[in-house]
Amino acid sequence: MRGTDFDVVQIGYGPVGQTFAALAGKSGCKIGVYERYPALYGLPRAGHIDHEIMRILQSIGCATTVERDALRSNKYEWRNNAGQVLLDFEWNADGISGWASDYLIFQPDLESALDGIVRAEKLGQHVAPNKAVCGDECCLTQFCGVPLVVGRPARYGHDQTPCCCRDAVREY
Numbered sequence: 001m002r003g004t005d006f007d008v009v010q011i012g013y014g015p016v017g018q019t020f021a022a023l024a025g026k027s028g029c030k031i032g033v034y035e036r037y038p039a040l041y042g043l044p045r046a047g048h049i050d051h052e053i054m055r056i057l058q059s060i061g062c063a064t065t066v067e068r069d070a071l072r073s074n075k076y077e078w079r080n081n082a083g084q085v086l087l088d089f090e091w092n093a094d095g096i097s098g099w100a101s102d103y104l105i106f107q108p109d110l111e112s113a114l115d116g117i118v119r120a121e122k123l124g125q126h127v128a129p130n131k132a133v134c135g136d137e138c139c140l141t142q143f144c145g146v147p148l149v150v151g152r153p154a155r156y157g158h159d160q161t162p163c164c165c166r167d168a169v170r171e172y
């Protein structure tokens with residue numbers, strides 16, 4: 001077996017993986033990042049963050065960028081078809097961290113801010129788009145080795161190469 005390529009391999013590069021890569025990289029970890037898609041996913045899914053997430057983003061260094069693109073959210077209501085309020089969250093407060101308690105976000109903006117930090121500060125040693133950790137059947141117990149096989153998704157070809165790390169984190 002080869003020596004260890006990375007301290008940690010991060011499998012998947014959505015917002016959680018981006019956050020992990022930034023935090024682990026800032027703590028001095030040599031982290032390899034593998035994402036099966038060629039680029040950041042360009043459509044929104046998650047739409048809300050709170051002040052505790054802003055604290056994490058602040059520690060990474062992108063909170064002001066995220067806040068610039070976010071909307072402070074003061075109220076969140078669930079209503080039924082008749083307009084009757086079912087659930088009512090009052091978010092019109094400052095969080096104890098000093099950030100607003102809640103924000104609405106456009107996920108691609110958040111991902112772009114996180115990815116910007118990871119790349120600008122070279123926190124991911126090897127941010128590899130279009131590389132899947134094979135195969136889709138991989139599960140955490142297989143990481144206890146931790147030799148991984150990294151390659152383009154099998155349906156696109158078979159350029160798979162081994163990669164060795166001390167730990168692996170899978171985000172999906």
Ligand SMILES: Cc1cc2nc3c(=O)[nH]c(=O)nc-3n(C[C@H](O)[C@H](O)[C@H](O)COP(=O)(O)OP(=O)(O)OC[C@H]3O[C@@H](n4cnc5c(N)ncnc54)[C@H](O)[C@@H]3O)c2cc1C
Pocket residue numbers: 011012013014015016017034035036037041044045046047048131132133134135136171172
């Ligand atoms: C239609 C839809 C609506 C949603 N609405 C909301 C919402 O309103 N609010 C909310 O909070 N959340 C919502 N979600 C959930 C949303 O996807 C998550 O909140 C957020 O994207 C999770 O981030 P993540 O980083 O954990 O995972 P993901 O964004 O899913 O990222 C995981 C990454 O891992 C990659 N990956 C997976 N397997 C491999 C492999 N073997 N090798 C390499 N890379 C791999 C994937 O390509 C992906 O990029 C929604 C999801 C969907 C599909």
